[in-house]
Amino acid sequence: MKLAPAAIEHAEQIAILHANSWQATYADVLAPDYLAHTVPAERKAIWLQRLYKPRSNQVVLIAHASGRVHGFACAYVGEHAEWGSYLDNLHVDQASQRQGVGRRLLLEIARRCEEHNPGQGLYLLVNQTNQNAQNFYALHGAQNAQESVWNAPDGSTVPTFIYRWTNIATLAGA
Numbered sequence: 001m002k003l004a005p006a007a008i009e010h011a012e013q014i015a016i017l018h019a020n021s022w023q024a025t026y027a028d029v030l031a032p033d034y035l036a037h038t039v040p041a042e043r044k045a046i047w048l049q050r051l052y053k054p055r056s057n058q059v060v061l062i063a064h065a066s067g068r069v070h071g072f073a074c075a076y077v078g079e080h081a082e083w084g085s086y087l088d089n090l091h092v093d094q095a096s097q098r099q100g101v102g103r104r105l106l107l108e109i110a111r112r113c114e115e116h117n118p119g120q121g122l123y124l125l126v127n128q129t130n131q132n133a134q135n136f137y138a139l140h141g142a143q144n145a146q147e148s149v150w151n152a153p154d155g156s157t158v159p160t161f162i163y164r165w166t167n168i169a170t171l172a173g174a
Contacts, residue, residue, distance in 0.1 A: 001070060001101060003108050006060035008051045013069035014062065015044040021091040028129055034122075034154035042153065050074070059112050063092070063101045070096040073105040077116045083164060084121030085113040106140060107171065114172035122171070123164035125150055137163045141171055 006014060019040045027035065057078055063071035071092035075147065079086035087109060092101045098161055113122055125148060126133045134144070142163040151157040 001063050001065045002060050003063055003104060006051055006062045010062055010069055011047040011051045014072050015047040017069060017091055017093055018043040025130060029127060029158045030152055031154045032154060061105055061108055063105055071101045071105055073109045075109045075113055077113050081169040083123040085117060087124040108167045110172040114168050119167060121164050121166045122168040123162055125160040126163050128161055132172055141165060
């Protein structure tokens with residue numbers, strides 16, 4: 001499995017993986033009709049836009065092998081004055097989970113954020129019912145900093161936690 005920057009030709013595979021991940025993980029918090037009928041096209045449009053016209057502080061990495069994307073991560077460097085860089089996405093296909101793919105993506109995103117904006121933190125939102133994600137980030141040194149909410153695209157309000165690393169230099173060097 002290799003890590004590489006995402007390119008426009010990866011948009012469709014990223015979108016499919018993203019939609020599948022949401023359908024598997026968010027079934028308890030997002031509307032079933034939205035997950036089944038809206039999410040696939042919505043994720044495709046988002047990833048085409050993100051990769052065709054990336055924001056200047058956007059970093060998107062893929063984990064790939066044999067022409068297939070097995071995972072991806074997207075962060076926005078220096079997104080918040082207090083919290084630092086924002087990890088917007090980290091998803092790994094189910095067949096590749098528990099093989100170190102998520103860890104490799106997280107560490108490389110941290111390294112790149114630290115490289116572009118030294119000394120800052122890294123943060124993300126985690127669904128309060130997603131215990132697997134909470135365990136993953138805690139295992140890698142993130143702290144549950146506070147409760148928050150995600151105003152999801154289906155119109156629902158999802159209780160979340162903000163997980164953060166106050167300084168990602170240690171994580172980036174792991």
